Amino acid sequence: MKEKKIAAISHKTKVIPIQWDATFFFERAVRSLDRYHYDKALKYFRRAAEYEPDNPVNHCNMAGILSEMGNYEESNRILQSIVDELDSEMTECHFYMANNFANMEQYEAAEDALVRYLELDSDGQFLEEAEEMLELLHFELERPTKLAFIKAREGFYEHDQARSLLEEGKFVEAVRLLESIVEKNGQFLAARNNLALAYYYMGMFDKAMTTIHEVLDIESGNLHALCNLAIFHQHSGDQEQLKPLVALLAKTVPFHQEHVFKLATTMGILGEHGEAHRHFVRLLKDSSLRDDPCLYHYTAVAACNMGRHEEAQKMWLQASKLDPKSNVSGYYLEQLELIRKGHNPAPTSYHYHLPFEEQFKLWEKSSDALPDHMKRDPLVRSSFFWALRHGDRNTKLQVIQALGLIADNEVKDALREFIVEPQEDDYLKRIAIFVLRSIGVHESLKAVLEGKETVIEHSRMPSRLPIWEDKWQAVLDAALLRMNKHYDLVQQHDLLTLWIEFLSRIYPDVPKLGKIEGWAAALEYLTAKMHRRAISYHEVSQRYETSIATVSKCAKRIDEICGIKEKMKMIFPALAEHRE
Structure with missing residues (x-):
């Protein structure tokens, strides 16, 4: 008996207790949703709501599933209870109700719900869809809608302008415009979110962080703000703040396409490639997005980071077919071969362009x-x-x-x-x-x-010279004009610095500079030598239409004063004295 008792005790210790809580049922619901098992997803979302009855998100998920299943009345009952009893600021519930009423062909009720949404929602996250529905209701009701005011349209035209400026990379102009919008309408959260991004793009990290917290102070569940905040925390290396935020985002299952895309790209940037992949695959099932090469690229990056190299290859090949003029997919397909051989790590950037360093290489070539x-x-x-x-x-x-x-x-x-x-x-x-x-x-x-x-002042570079003669400028202009297409800006700057150094050292006994082309040619010759470029007196004399003797004489005079050859020997000890 004693042995049996010991065995029983030992057996009990191997049982792992299941943590029955909202998170457990939420995760079960998400898995069912990914498999399009709506009945199971609904059951699990109901259980999650039972464990956390005060969490409006759980109830909203239930309403969304019911709507997908065609049970519009029950969906609307839940949505109405959310705004009446749990969270009146979840204005999107009115939009969801309008959709449900429209599906039931109750167009008057749909209009009432839609007008309420547009008059209450300051963020305008479903503004385009709402405007499309307004057109439908206008047609069905055969009269103009009752709408008099759209809250999200306050500053909307200016905000649209600012978004265009952001898309064009004109961040300073976008910031000025967005700051003025936010000053006039502090509740315009989309403008605040874009202002935070504009600050971030400009490298003004502290301002970006302050602005995003202002959004969350107004609406703690704003998905765009939460995603931006997570990226900001990752940038700052604040893992303590980042971890709970990533956990929260991992539990989020947005229904709206724009939100799914925002969450997917955010999770990818955060290194949560599995979560990113799941959302990107959901988007690819939408027929309206199947011609978007960017989406295939994002999915490929996520798959590659998960070790799914064959899937990544297929996705990049598809992106290449859709966008044959782009060199992005070709570059990553080449990198994929190196990744498979263990030579390179998987790419971490989800941006649909070549890496920053690679773009510079192409430019330089x-x-x-x-x-x-x-x-x-x-x-x-x-x-x-x-x-x-x-x-x-x-x-x-x-x-x-x-x-x-x-x-x-x-x-x-x-x-x-x-x-x-x-x-x-x-x-x-x-x-x-x-x-x-x-x-x-x-x-x-x-x-x-x-x-x-x-x-x-107006002189091209600061110098300690008390004056700046027109002839000195003419020498400089003559050299820079001919160097423009053959030398980079650093080399042109070094020529300018050399000329100012020569004039500063020799002043006030500056030569008369009879023929400016000879001095300009000498400056180019010496600058080329300083940058170890192949050049001869004959070459520059032809381009400047002056004699070899004149160029040589001017170059030797500048060298005597500035010690160019000695400096080069110090920098390049093995470099022999140049010969013609």
Whole structure:
């Protein structure tokens, strides 16, 4: 008997108790929903609601399933109880009720519910769908709808403009517009969300975080804000705040297409590739999205990170068929072969463009002109602005050159802000000043150089020279005009610096500069040598239409004063003295 008792006790310890709570039944419901087992999903959502009766989300999930099953009356009963008893701020319930009434052909009731939604909802998350339904009701009722006011339309035109600016990568202009909208209408949550994103794209992380918390103070369950907050916490490395937020998002099952897409991309960025994959697959089942190459790319990235390489390959091949002019799918298919061989890690970026570093490589290989898609693509532009604030020195140098080729007002504002940052490298700021002058900014510029605030007048670069002669500028213009298509902005800047150094050291005994082309050719020759570019006196003399003797004489004079050859020997000890 004793042995049997011991065996029984031992057997009991192997039983793992099941935690019967709302989360358990919620997860069961989601699994059933993914398999389109609506009856089981409804049963599990009911049990989740029994465990958490005060949680309106559980009841809303039940109403959604009932609507899918065609039980519109019961769905509406639950939705009405949510706004009456649980959470009156869940204005989307009125929209769901309007849909249910329309499906039952109760158009007067549908109109009442839809008008209530539009008059109460400040976020406008179903605004487009609501406007489509208004047209339907107008047709069915054979009269104009009773609608007099759309709350989400307050500042709507301006908000639409701001969204377009964001899509074009014009973040500074978007911020100005969004700030004015939010100032007028603090309840316009879509504008606040986009303002937070605009700050984030510009690298203004603290402002982005403050703005997103303002959204959540107004509406704690705002999905766009929660997704943005999770990405912000990931950026800051705040795992303590991030973990519970990821757990909350993992439990969320949005029905609206835009929300599913937002949640899917967010989970992917957070590294929750399984959750992202599940939502992307749901979206692919929607026939209206099957021609979207971006969606196949996102699904491929998620599948690749899950180790589903064959699925990823199929998805990227499909994206390539849908968008044959893009080189994105081709690049990732090449990377997939390296991943399979264990040479490369799986890609972590869900953006439908080449990685930032890869875009720079293509640009450098092609020509000195920045491709049009890089100028227009808001993600590329945001990468530039991020890198200008947070990149290493070499990356910032590349970005400043790239911004000089974009040369729009957004770029000018960004570079003006850059040159007044005390912690930035003085050399980089001088390059930025040179770029500003090169792209047509001729007014006085405020800058912080050598730890001091200074005002840089119309001359192309700050110098300690008391005057700036027209002939000195003419030499510079002659050199830069001929170098424009053959040298990058850093090399052009170095030529300018060399010329100013020569004039500063020799002043006031500056040569008369009889023939400016000879001095300009000498400056290009020496700049090329400093950057180890192959060049000869003969080559530059032909391009500047001057004699070899003149170029050689001017180059030797500049070298005597500035010690170019000695500096090069110090930098490149193995470099022998150049010969013609």
